[in-house]
Amino acid sequence: MKPLKDIQNIYFIGIGGIGMSALALYFHREGKNVAGYDKTPSDVTAALQDSGIKVHFEDKNEGIDNSFSSKEDTLVVFTPAIPKMMGELVYFRESGFMLKKRAEVLGMIANQTFSLAVAGTHGKTTTSSILGHLLAASGAPVTAFIGGITNNYNGNLIQKGSDVVVVEADEFDRSFLQLRPDILCVTSMDADHLDIYEDEADLIATFQEFGALAPEDKRFVKNGLPLAGNTVGIEEDADYTAQRVRVENGAYVFDLHYPGGVLENLQFSLPGRHNLFNAVAALGMALSYGSPKEKLVEALASYSGVNRRFTYRIQKEDMVLIDDYAHHPTEIAAVHQSVREMYPEESVLAIFQPHLFSRTKDFMNDFAVALSHFDEVALLDIYPAREEPIAGITSEVLLSEMTLSRKQIIQKNELTDLVKDTNHKIVVMMGAGDIGVEILKVTKELCGES
Template sequence: MNLNQIHNVYFIGIGGIGMSALARYFKYIGKQVSGYDKTPTILTNELIESGIAIHFDDDINLIPKDYFVENTLVIITPAVPRTHSEWNYFLERDYQVKKRAEVLGIITKDTFCFAVAGTHGKTTTSSILGHILHESGADVTAFIGGIVENYNSNLIGSGKTVTVVEADEFDRSFLHLHPNIACVTSMDADHLDIYGTSDAIKESFTEFADKVEDKSKLFITTDLPLSGITVGVNEEEAVYNAFNIRIEDGNYVFDVKTPAGVLKDFRFGLPGRHNLMNALMAFAMAVNFGTPTDAIAKALASFQGIRRRFSYQIRTENLVYIDDYAHHPTEINAVHQAVRELYPNKKVLAVFQPHLFSRTKDFADDFAKSLSQFDEVLLMDIYPARELPMEGVTSDWLLSLIENQNKKLVSKEDLIATMLKSDAPVMVTIGAGDIGEMVGAIKNALNEKNI
């Protein structure tokens, strides 16, 4: 498919974080962009403000009439059900209908492509890498699965020769990509509703890694069964190793062992050892590309983070409120580690909204173990996203598995009032569902209480 011949791009599921980045991209390069989504969100509001027409009812009559022409590309998200009438309308009339991953593959095929894969860490690593390349003057466009604070966008840059993309394992999407340099940050079991077994996930990651024929261009953690350049934090055997790590003024300061020798005193502001690992992975890929290390150091120090990735909402002497997208037990453990490192002697309240019935079922024991580490737990109902309920898989069931006795099931309507009753000086909201839409209201209520 030749994107130069496309005039209109219509998105079904335009409000998704990956879809909205593509929508911004196509609008930027001069295409006419419109779309549908199920519900209005902060992201859809931002797209509408940028001049993109969006409607929220599955109704063919709401599609702008000038999209019913041959040179229209229709992009869908896997979250949309097969019964969607707009999708079927375009399919039945032989329009060019592509998955988001297929379109990313087309965009990246004729560029120098950095692909960031892994069950965890994709968004943060690709954001840091995109920021490094953009700040160093590279002709880059980075498609990000989160809103990067430095740019208030999920799109970094407007380059035509270099791309940075998240290589998403969901639905085996990353197999559409054409990476020149890639990394794999982790290969934990997830999306078992798609893969069935953890072995199938590993096979898919191996197939992705094999797309990079030159293994000096593939960066991996030391625990992965892949061939590539190893990256680690306090791991002497790693080719790239961050060590001599200390905290100064709330920032990590560290040295890095590289193939060219030791580089000293890098500064990075995102808390948590997992984020330090993400930064080091981006560092290694940028060095391999030829980015000067002084430019990398400057970019790492100026990186402000990603919305909903250990995102500080309130940071005062009496109260800290952090919001995070974590939706897998490993990610919740990472949030807990970062909170305990920064606030070692303080009571921590965690609010968690489970995401997907299948994920809750597959990892219930691990979720319970992760959540039990916090001092107080408020558990919300499971956010279904693309799924129908599963018998016996409920938040009440998950709550019964949590060993911490200071726990409670709470509705969306009662959440803020319940949080206001807590005496915890550190609060964390966690989850990938619509809890993110509540963050502003939670922040305002907590601020009013602490005036």
């Protein structure tokens, strides 16, 4: 295969995916001829089209522009979420085009420059977006590929130069083993993606394999994880740790203790101890890279988060509606901790859309325990994504396992009335499926927008 710099045409199958769209935009800005297919129009595909990238939504070969006819000068990028027998994928494969998974292409970009990679079953997107912002705001020539829409940059690509690359190192499909990072971070190793890994031990071993890709002194690891490196924690004995943590005017204020000294009175506005940990990890990586300390202090204070990570959709005196991507029991527990810390006197309604039949099956009891800590819970049907149903795995079964008294199954067309009529001031809507679209509809209806 030609070097990436010599390939003019890049075609994306699944271009609307959050990781794929960042790559598409990157290549478009690099002057490549970029286009692609996605199953459904979305805000992401609309933004790509607004930037000049052609996107079509029917799986028909005639939708592929003629400029992508050259096998020698066209690279086709796809994600593992695309069915193997999807029409366009079959066409390109059988026609002998160069095909690469998204993670391989991301590795090809990152591995030719100085790279910082953030891995973990939770926290990747927030940590990498904090890190990308810290580097960009402190003057580094950085490109950061983010798995979410950053509020500071209104997109999933930060581009302030090309000498340094920040990437999310995704454990799904063992994709992160494609990378060769100079500095890396591991935020967590909780069991997940057990449709990919044999068991939790297999997942941990693979994370350890990823960790070995960087020198020990260039690894930043959550305190207590089975991987050697700089330990990261909050108010504990760790190499990089937040101390004197307090909440002032709705934001965390803390001191960062690290081997090089102490940074005092840092300000960070994202709620939740898990997000504070992500900030400490990102600060450690930025310091290791060599970012100026005084600029990091300013940059952290100006960080404003990632869309669907404890995002306020409505914030009024009598109602607060919070949107979060949480789709694993640990993440749900983190949202619960955040909302209790921010609103200790208020009761909370949680609306959750389980994501994947396999994940619901693997963590049925853990989901039930995490959700039962809220005051009331409403469950949507399981969002299947790439999966077929599994017999006996339903939202009704999950509901029966939950121990709280106020619980129900709800349909999408009932969401607005539920939120409007609830006696809870705080409502959180969580999940990785299309609940992220549904909450925007609820917000518009409650705010009287057409």
